[in-house]
Amino acid sequence: MQDHQKTKSASAAPANPDRRRAIKTLGVSAAIGVGATAIGAPFISDPAKAATTTWKVQTSWPAGAGLNTFKAWCATIKERSGGELEFKAFAAKEVVGDFELFDGVKNGVLEAMNSFTVYWAGKLPATAFLSSYLMGLRYPHEWDIFFYSKGGLQMARDVFAKQGIYYVNRIHHGPNIVHSKKPIRSIEDFKDLKLRVPGGMIAEGFAAVGAKTTLLPGGEVFSALEKGTIEAADYTGPAVNWDLGFQQVTKYIWMGPPGLESIYQPVDLMDFCVGMNHWNKLSPQMKQFVESEVQVYSNVHHAAIQKADLEAWDKFAKAGTEVNRLPAEDLPKFQRVAVPIWFKWANKDKDAARVFKAQLELMESPSMGYVTPDMYKGQKLDL
Template sequence: MTKDLRTRRAFLKGSALAGAATLAAPAIATAAGETTTWKVQTSWPGGLGLQVFKDWCGSIKEKTGGQLEFIPFGAKDVVGDFQLFDAVKNGVLQAMNPFTLYWAGRMPAAVFLSSYPMGLRNPHEWDVFYYGLGGLEIARELFAREGLYYVGPIHHGPNIIHSKVPIRSVDDFRGRKMRLPGGMVAEVFQELGAKTTLLPGSEIFPALEKGTIDVADFVGPAINYALGFHQVTKYISMGPPGFMSLYQPVDLMDLTVGMDAWNALAPEMKQFVEMETKAYSVHHHAAIQKADQEAWVKFEEAGTEVTRLSQDDVEAVTEVAVPRWFAWANKDKDAARVFQIQLEYMKSGSLGYVTDDMIDGQELKL
């Protein structure tokens, strides 16, 4: 066996161990050489999400024996959230860690690459879609057309709604000025009567503080508390017990890399980044969910009141959401084929979220 082959096998073995281990894993390679450096910007504006991201980026150089280094940037540090796509495409950044839904306006299929109202509802269901039903391959195909390499999804958790007034039913959204991430989510709330606006996470607090909006959705309790939402709102609205968010029950981020930067990596390093991203998704999700448990106590101490929608509200949102599913899926052939996979999964005996009666009269134009 040659020295190069032994080194390559050792690297792959170490990559698997590093991806499955904690962020303090030992170096996986020892070969000398120049360090490839990537500037990577996340959509996290602060709180635990940003810290976990920075810790992860800080672990990459050691894990690769100095071969690859991620230089982390928070939201707006280099470019605005909605400029990330072009910044990576044009080489201003080498990679991004955005909320995938942000690209629904330029890539309709992106609305189905993150959770949507009354769709897939648990992280493992999205893992089945990406890693079992062909979702990852399709996502990579779509992003490749834009000169980008979609490495993989990164789980966060359910989104919740903060408001200055109590939201006790879907009727209470009528007339409210509400921040949402856009796409199908915004359209559903518009049909429920809300006056929606699209803002990145970093602009939500000042908009609530100034009264530009009086209702805002954003990620989960730990990060929202760290961002100070309890200081400018009095209420949190969620779905029924066990269904925290009717409109985005699994918020998905991702790691996407510029194609030139990706192609410059050796095959072993590409495999490492893919494996590491999958392991990071588990760590990222679990760390935030743990912090959420502590944040609920803090919200209670701050006097925040938690209200929950009813099963009647679930049915009302479903009635509005289903036609929007098909409207978005029929925007182009790619969106249709992604949604078809998810629709068949939701209709299957494994889930049963969708029945033929629910989609009667709807047509998917493949």
């Protein structure tokens, strides 16, 4: 099949050079529009001659700017691939449950997924370190240093490959915040608070400071808050949370100190993953196309979320929502809680240890410098 696709690509391109240049320009324009470094995706073949492969792709987004951006991007794939590949987009829970996405791709119900990577920490401990965690890497560029300068991307691909899934790339999102029915003004206010969290190290961190944590997918948070099953909930940023109606069932928002919007998920990374059998059916050119497109999507997605978040703050203010920020003096308290949890999770398996070791080296480096050896004295990594 790959040789057949190569032949089509080679024979079709000279017959339609203007269209080829136009599609390339479209990809470049999309990238430049959000300050991207990725180049536009290549035109693959003549859409009139291509046999279209359709992938069902479900996202974790239930609504809002995230879902809208995902669907808009998916709608461009068929034309930009020259008709060879089409993404049929599905919102959260439209095909499988939010926490069933991984198995849906693994078992072939879906060809691909756009998920919050932290959801899979219970299945794959290393994935707890492939998205933000309590007091870990704090800004998007730090994550990109890990992925592209410390071997993080290949580590992620190795972890998912063992499950028959190809991890194409990370997708930048933004910080998560906590909506609450009662004010949270210090670390002590988490004691006995019924709090929704995404699981993994984040759940253990908040449980360690006294919260009564519950694991729920994003699509169930509003109803749980409305019914009083939970008193507070972590979930994405202000724009999506506004669209989900959290202002109707909570009065307060809790965030990190100024300059650090979230201390537990400051860069809530998503991913784009494909069933390995479907990935392996693609030609080398189409694999490159998908990888380039996911990079472009990450840039567009991140920019759209940040813009929407900035606009959402005024809406919360007008709705009477009170924003409380963590006092800076509480950061060391969370740091003391976080460190033993880091090492506990890192030592769950060799993959987790390998991923965390690379991140610990970054956090200790002069470029970042917010972790020092004395902070984890007595802790060891089982490599």
